[in-house]
Amino acid sequence: MKRESTLSSNIKWAFCRINWAAYRASMMICLILLICPAVMRAQDGTLPEGQRYRHPLFNGLSVSFNAFPPALTLFGKGYASFEGMATVDLHHRFFPQFSAGVGYCDHESANEVRYQTDPAPFFKAGMAYNFKYNDENGDDFYGAFLRVGYAHSESEVSNLYYTDGYWEPQGPISIDDMKSNSCWLELGGFIKVKVASHLSLGWDASFRPFLHKGSTPSGHPYFVPGYGPTTTSFGFAFHIYYDLKD
């Protein structure tokens, strides 16, 4: 059984746990509030008898770029993932998605520990579901998605110090060659809003549990390309879409 270390860190940790619990609850409420009216309205379509879908099977393709992680670098974050995504629109209801990108990290903590991850690729695949698939105005919609992500990364940590309270403190210590294979799920909700003829904006929030975190004999990864810092299970994205559609 792993033991807690100091009282102060425990209190800080507990405080954050409380905050995150509230955050999770509010996010769930947001998603439910968003989804419920959409589900109800989805049944309101006035389609001719025998027609199940308003939109054809292949209803277009869109490509998008997640601008949220690069934007965070403007606020001093030492890491980012650049992600492009292709989404196919099937009946305006199902949206198979595939995304790929590159992530890197060169981050220094307040106690001057430095974590560096070389630029490394990541991939995600999944499906989004639109609850407003038969709405007459199909340009603005929202729904839920499930994706699975994979990344391989090589990292090193430097400027670590170790003290056990008895022997002489050790440091600075460097740990090189931390090779991680990480796999995770992304389960969340999204909104997509059309702003111009072929241009849409989208927001999504997700819960991202690790299927395999990629811990090595030398430690846990702090940063995973396409996931971000592993200290939080929640993700947020802001997509700029270009819709390839007539």
Added chain:
Amino acid sequence: MHITTKHIQHLLVLASLVMTFALSSCGNNGCEETRETFLYTVIRPTGGLSITSVNAWGLTQKSDSLMLTLGSPKELEFILRPDSTATDIRLQMMVSDNGDMYQFDDTLHVTYHTNPYFIDMECGCSMFFTIDDVTVTNHLFKNVVLQNKEITNEERVNIVLEY
């Protein structure tokens, strides 16, 4: 102003954004996993003697300092030197034998290699060890059994000292 579903959507998106930004750094705080690593040692009697107290010193070339002192111990937690591949620990035991008290001194010798282990940015690293060999002098102790050679930040018995 008439509030529509669209207004509620925008408010919720805005609220989600604010919460995400406000709490984005919170997960970095707090140290969930301990950095401390110990050589977990169980003391097992095989005869009629019983140890009433133990003092332990970590031996260095410069000086010795008290590592732990315990009364009627069954388990001990020793700290290995992170800057070396061997640690000598002097053990001083008070033993009771049918009401008579005796003092014994033994030395535990552990050889190992170290493995720094990164925990997270806030907590830094721990030092794990892999035991290569362990011996003990036989003034009181008869034998030492290596049960688990990996010393991590999890509580698992590493060695058993029999007396």
